[in-house]
Every structure is written in structure tokens, then in C-alpha cells.
Amino acid sequence: MLRLSSLLAAGLIAGCAAAPAVPDEVFFDDFSAADMPALARDGWSVREKAGHPGIEGGAWGPGTVSLVDDPERPGNRLLRLAARTDGSPQGTSQAQVCHARKYFEGTYAARVRFSEAPSQGPDGDVVVQTFYAVSPLRFDFDPEYSELDWEYLPNGGWGDPRTRLYGVSWQTVGLKPWKAYNQAHELFRPLDGWHVLMMQAGGGKTRFYLDGVQLDEHGGRNYPVVPMSINFNLWFSPGGLIAGSRAVRVYQQDVDWVFHARNRLLSPAEVDAAVKHLRERGTAHLDRVPPLSPPLASDCDF
Numbered sequence: 152m153l154r155l156s157s158l159l160a161a162g163l164i165a166g167c168a169a170a171p172a173v174p175d176e177v178f179f180d181d182f183s184a185a186d187m188p189a190l191a192r193d194g195w196s197v198r199e200k201a202g203h204p205g206i207e208g209g210a211w212g213p214g215t216v217s218l219v220d221d222p223e224r225p226g227n228r229l230l231r232l233a234a235r236t237d238g239s240p241q242g243t244s245q246a247q248v249c250h251a252r253k254y255f256e257g258t259y260a261a262r263v264r265f266s267e268a269p270s271q272g273p274d275g276d277v278v279v280q281t282f283y284a285v286s287p288l289r290f291d292f293d294p295e296y297s298e299l300d301w302e303y304l305p306n307g308g309w310g311d312p313r314t315r316l317y318g319v320s321w322q323t324v325g326l327k328p329w330k331a332y333n334q335a336h337e338l339f340r341p342l343d344g345w346h347v348l349m350m351q352a353g354g355g356k357t358r359f360y361l362d363g364v365q366l367d368e369h370g371g372r373n374y375p376v377v378p379m380s381i382n383f384n385l386w387f388s389p390g391g392l393i394a395g396s397r398a399v400r401v402y403q404q405d406v407d408w409v410f411h412a413r414n415r416l417l418s419p420a421e422v423d424a425a426v427k428h429l430r431e432r433g434t435a436h437l438d439r440v441p442p443l444s445p446p447l448a449s450d451c452d453f
Contacts, residue, residue: 172428176413176439178250178381179426182230182406183435184218190230193436198247198384200452203326204279205386208240215246215385221407229264230406232385236276237399238392246404247384249451253442254284255378258417259299260349260426262407263383267305267314267343272400277308277391280404282348284379288453291325292332297375299357301348305341308391315339318350318359318366320373336367345407347423353416363419380449381409413440 173179184190187197199212215234221227232246261282268274283300287293298321307313315337322332336359349360356370385404393400410426417425429437 173425173437174412174415174417176415176441177425177437178254178411178413178440179408179429179434179437180250181228181408181430181435182218183228186218187216190218194251194438196249196449196451198249198451200450202452204384204388205245206236206240206243206389206392209236209243209245209387211245211247215244216248219405227407230383232383232404232406233270233401234278234385234387235271235399235401236387236392238396242399243387245384245386247382247386247451249449250381250409251442252286252380252447252449253378253440254381254411254413255375256352257414258349258351258412258422259284259381259410260347260419260422261383261409262345262347263301264345264405264407265303265305265342266403267341269400269402272398273393273396274400275306275393275396276400276402277304277306277388278402279304279308279384279386279388280402281382281384281386282406282409283382283384284350284375285382285453286375286377286379287450288324288326291327292323292330294323295377296321296323297377297379298333299350299352299375299379301350301359303342304388305343306391308388313339314341316342316361318361320357320369320375322372332372334369334371334373336369338366347419349419349422351416353414360419363423378443378447380451381411382451383409411440 236243285298300319302317318336351358
């Protein structure tokens with residue numbers, strides 16, 4: 152365990168002295184890009200590869216991710232993920248968008264709009280709305296697998312019908328048969344609407360914050376061990392679709408902004424101040440987090 156003095160020396164905790172509103176090594180995007188090609192030039196990838204998680208045989212890819220005008224704030228833009236299903240694999244599409252695999256210790260935050268109900272069609276599918284950082288799972292029980300994860304299940308699922316938010320740190324996992332090694336915090340209440348999700352990783356501990364309030368602290372074997380990519384995805388849980396329904400239903404998740412401070416454990420107030428500073432100065436996209444050498448591939452498939 153690192154001592155407080157070591158963390159301060161390493162820059163993992165913001166000091167008490169006056170600090171710049173925006174740390175030097177920061178990634179920020181408020182999704183004001185003009186179109187999807189411009190978003191790609193900013194380093195984002197839309198998933199197209201089939202596979203875990205979600206409905207086996209379901210599609211990922213174009214049309215599931217878009218940039219839209221914010222109906223509540225004129226001039227603001229949002230990243231929108233949309234997943235749809237008619238109950239069949241061939242009628243299911245799921246959404247994922249990823250940024251470069253170069254993020255490790257520090258502070259992660261995003262302002263996300265969760266949805267309690269579909270924007271079209273009947274409600275009731277087990278749908279998962281997320282913000283997370285992850286490394287590839289090279290094989291079952293990969294010892295270098297790392298993931299810090301927010302997952303919202305408005306319709307419950309996985310053996311529990313209650314609406315809940317998970318904050319999860321992962322050690323490793325096997326997919327078939329499923330066996331997970333992780334630590335999770337569960338918050339059982341509806342969260343329809345906008346929320347700021349935040350994770351800190353430093354000194355062997357990960358902390359999960361919702362709207363400025365710390366919900367849990369994890370550590371030990373569940374602490375990340377390799378750099379990760381930043382991701383959002385929206386998917387349906389296998390076995391969780393409305394039984395017998397062939398009606399088309401569409402679920403949406405919006406993202407206002409995402410932020411990462413490399414090697415700095417910022418408080419929720421410091422994150423808010425940094426984001427406010429960037430937006431007031433018209434900064435729509437800023438990437439000062441250096442790539443690894445050599446760079447790691449970002450496959451956007453998990």
C-alpha cells in the first residue's frame with residue numbers, strides 16, 4: 152500500500168495548494184463533433200464486431216451510435232447510444248463506442264442519462280446501460296484482465312427483478328461457463344435521468360461516486376493491472392427479453408461529456424470545476440493523455 156506522501160509525490164492525489172482548474176494530462180470530450188467522421192477523428196470507434204456481451208447473433212455497428220442536439224440545452228450536443236430488438240437475434244442491434252486503450256490510474260467521470268423505459272415499444276427487457284474502462288479478455292480467467300464498470304439495469308435481471316446500479320471492479324472472468332471474480336456495489340433505486348458517474352483508481356484502491364457521493368471502495372485482487380480503453384455500451388441480457396413479444400422496442404442512453412485525469416485522484420468538486428472551465432472556454436475535445444509506447448490496439452469488441 153502506498154503512503155499518502157507517496158501518492159502526493161506521484162501526483163495521484165490533488166494537493167491542498169491551489170491547483171490549475173484542468174490538470175496537464177487530461178482527456179475530455181463533450182461530444183460536440185459535427186458528425187460521426189469527426190467523432191472518429193477524435194479517436195472514438197463504434198463497435199461492429201459480434202460477440203460478448205448481449206444477445207448472441209445480435210448486430211453491433213453503424214446506426215447504433217449518433218450525435219444529436221440536446222433538447223434541454225440549445226447549442227449543446229449529446230452522444231446517443233440506441234439498442235433495438237424485436238425479440239429475435241436477427242432483429243437485435245446493440246451499441247458500443249470506445250476510446251483508445253491508454254487509460255490506467257487516475258479519475259474517470261461522465262455525465263450520462265439513464266432511461267427507465269424504451270423510447271419505442273413495450274417495456275420489460277433486461278437492458279444494461281453502462282460507462283466503463285476495460286482491457287481485452289485474451290482468454291478465460293486472463294490474469295491481466297482489468298475493468299472498472301458502471302452498469303444500470305432499469306428492469307432488473309440476472310436473477311433479481313429490482314432496478315439497480317452496479318459499481319464493479321473486476322479481477323477476471325470466464326465466459327462459458329460464466330464465472331466471475333469481482334467486487335460489486337449495488338444501489339437499488341430508479342435513476343431515470345441525468346447523473347455524473349465517477350471512478351478513482353490509485354494506490355491500490357478504486358472508489359465509485361454517484362452525483363458527488365462516494366458509494367464504495369474496492370481493492371486487493373480487483374484493482375486494475377493493465378491500461379484500459381474508455382467505453383459506453385447499451386445491450387440486452389441473454390434470456391432477458393420479453394417472452395413471446397415481436398414488437399420492436401428501442402432503448403436509448405445519452406452522454407453529455409466524459410473526462411479522465413491521468414494519475415490524479417480528483418474530488419467530484421474538482422471534476423465539476425475542470426469540466427466547467429473547459430466548457431466555458433469552448434473546449435469541445437481535449438486529449439493530453441499520452442499514448443503508450445508502443446501503442447496498444449483498441450479493438451472495441453468487449
